[in-house]
Amino acid sequence: MPQIQISSDSKFLYGTLPALPIILGGVVVGWQGGFTLNGVFISLLFALFGIGSGLFLWYRHVNKLAQSNFNxxxxESRRVxxxxxxxxxxxxxLLTISPILSQHVMVSREHTEQEIVSLTSRFASMVSELQHIVESTDSALDGQHYHLDSVINTSRDLLQPVLESLRQTHALERDVMGGLxxxxGHMVGLNSIATEVHSLTxxxxxxxxxxxxxxxxxxEQGQGFAIAANSARQLADESLQIDQRLSNKVNEIIAAVNASLIISESSKQVDDSILFQAExxxxxxxxxxxxxxxxYRDDIEALRNNAEQIRCEINNVLVALQFQDRVSQILSQVENNLLNxxxxxxxxQQQGSNRDGNMIxxxxxxxxxxxxYKSVSAQSICERDSADDLTFF
Amino acid sequence: MAKTILIVDDSASMRQVVGIALKGAGYEVIEASDGKDALSKLNGVKIHLIVSDINMPVMDGITFVKEVKKLDHYKFTPIIMLTTEMEQEKKLAAKEAGAKAWVTKPFQPPILLAAIAKLVLP
Structure with missing residues (x-):
């Protein structure tokens, strides 16, 4: 509630204005009754009554104002x-919270810094590992370590003579079979000769x-001839027996050769099949x-490409993690501002009761x-011109 | 023999990121957390190049460059400023102090390595 001042307007409003009708009434009564002694007296009474009423009202108003001002x-004193x-x-x-906030900001800054250092370190290890993988895959692709191409080609070169040897063995078997x-054929001829010998015998x-x-x-002259004939017949008989044995042997050999031919033919077919299958x-x-x-090469190539991509991504992350530097500066600024x-x-506070608003x-x-803050926040990376990245003096 | 580079930055994470980039390129790295710390490490050690931040506590980068240029053994050592600052006045101050190049953070490792390769004598 504002303090109320007593003014001439309030005097008129609360004192004179209410008394005026009564004073006017006395004047009117005096004028109507003629200006006799009684009329003038009554008029004065009216006027005095009006003035008294005005003073009473004015006094009551002033008392109200005084009470109101006191309140x-x-x-106001209570409000002050x-x-x-x-x-x-x-x-x-502020004095209590400011150091706490400052402490919190400092701790946050230090923790963030530590975690970023740890994160950066891990990313750096990953980059190193990926670099190792990329280099290993490069070596593998070049055949420096594994020589897989060489192994296969060497195996092929080693197996080709084996196959060739098998083919030569197979050819020898065919020759042997031809010989048999x-x-x-010769045995059949020999058998034919034996038959002729048998016929001759x-x-x-x-x-x-x-x-x-x-x-x-x-x-008597024929006795010697008979002895010779008998001897010839005995020789013929022996020749016949020999011929018979020869014929038997030839037949046995032919049978054995035919059996060998059959086995060789069978073996040839098996060998053909084995050789064909082996080849x-x-x-x-x-x-x-x-x-x-x-x-394997495709997989290594894919692995190498993936590793290279991940390595690039992690390098980008390492670049992005540099924001910590700016965050750290801003937090330092917050600390300084809180301290200020x-x-x-x-x-x-040291000024005590002499404090006033102009001190702040x-x-x-x-x-x-x-x-x-402007100096530490500077421009964002996106706003930066690439020409600003590097300047030689 | 690997070249030695001194990294001066108050941010441990930045030192690490720069270190990773440099070690990956075959350089040896020495780290310092501010200008004063870096000066204490320039104690007869052969340093081929210095990469320094600007905004650092205790001793800022520009002051550090000026101090290095006062040292007989290191006054010809090339210095690259690696900073978030982009103001021309700061660039000019770095140039006048004796820095050879200015790389803006966040940086792409190939850009920093290119600058180093150009400044480090073979």
């Missing part, structure tokens, strides 16, 4: 005390028999190995803080 003064207490508490609050077939025997039969006709298997194995190597605020309040230069302080 206002008490209210409250504001002073509020101001004191506010100062105490030729031998079989039969004729000799028949001739010896005929000679033996005819020898008695020659008398196919070797080629297939080498082909599979080549395919596996090709896939604390000093300012302590300085004002709010605009100047805000401008100072803004200037400091």
């Amino acid at each position: 206002w003064a008490q209210d 005390d409250e504001v002073a207490a509020y101001s004191t508490e506010l100062e105490r609050l 077939q030729e031998l079989s 039969g004729q000799i025997t028949q001739l010896a028999v005929n000679a033996a039969n005819e020898s008695p006709l020659a008398g 196919a298997n070797i080629n297939q194995t080498l082909s599979h190995l080549g395919l596996a190597l090709s896939h 605020l604390q000093k300012t309040i302590e300085k004002i 230069q709010v605009d100047e302080a805000v401008e100072h803080i803004e200037q400091n």
Whole structure:
């Protein structure tokens, strides 16, 4: 409630205005009753009554105003005390909180710094590991370490002579079989000769028999002829037996050669099959190995590309982590500003009851803080011209 | 023999990021947390190049460069300023103090390495 001042307007309003009708009434009564002694007296009574009423009303109004002003003064005094207490508490609050906030900011800054250092260190290790992987895959792709190409080619080179040896062995078997077939042919010829010998021996025997039969006709002169014929027949018989054995042996040999031919033919077919299968298997194995190597190379290439991409990404992250430097500077600035605020309040507090609003230069302080933040926040990376990145003097 | 580079920055994470980039390129690295700390490490050690921040406590980068130029053994050592600052006045101050190059943070490692390669004698 504001303090009320007594003015001439309030005197007119609360004193004169209510008395005026009564005074006017006395004047009117005097004028109507003629200006006799009684009329003038009555008029004066009216006027005095009006003046008395006005003074009474005025007095009552002044008393009300005095009471109101008294209440206002008490209210204002209480408010001043409250504001002073509020101001004191506010100062105490700021002085208490400011170091705590400053401490929190410092701890946050240090923790963030430590974590960023730790994070950076881990990323750096990952970059190093990825670099190692990329270099290893490069070596693998170049065949410096694993020589897989060389292994396959060497295996192929080593297996080719083996296959060639198998082919040569197979050719020798075919030659042996040809020899056996030729031998079989000769045996058939030999058998034919034996048959002819057998026929000839039969004729000799028949001739010896005929000679033996005819020898008695020659008398004593024929006895020697009979002995010779008998000897010839015995020789023919022996020759026949030998021929028979020869024929048997030839037949046995032919049978054995034919059996060997059958076995060789069978063996040849098996060998053909094995050789064909072995060659196919070797080629297939080498082909599979080549395919596996090709896939292995593709996988290594993909791994290398992925590792390279991840390494680039992590390098970008390491660049992005440099924001910590700026954050750290801003937090340092916050710490400094809190410290300045604390000093300012302590300085004002020392002035005691002489404190006034002019002691706090709010605009100047805000401008100072803004200037400091401007210097540390600078321009964002996006706003930066790449030409600013590097300058040689 | 690997070249030795002195990194001066109050931010441990920045020192580490710069160190990673330099070590990856085959340089040996010595770290200092401010200008005063860096001066104490220039104690007869062979330093081929210095990479320094500007805004640092105790001793800022410009003052540090001026102090280095007063040292007989190190006055010809090339110095690169690596900073978030972009004001021309600061650049001019660094140039007048004797810095050879200015790289803005955050930096791309290849840019810093290119600057170093140009300033470090083979």
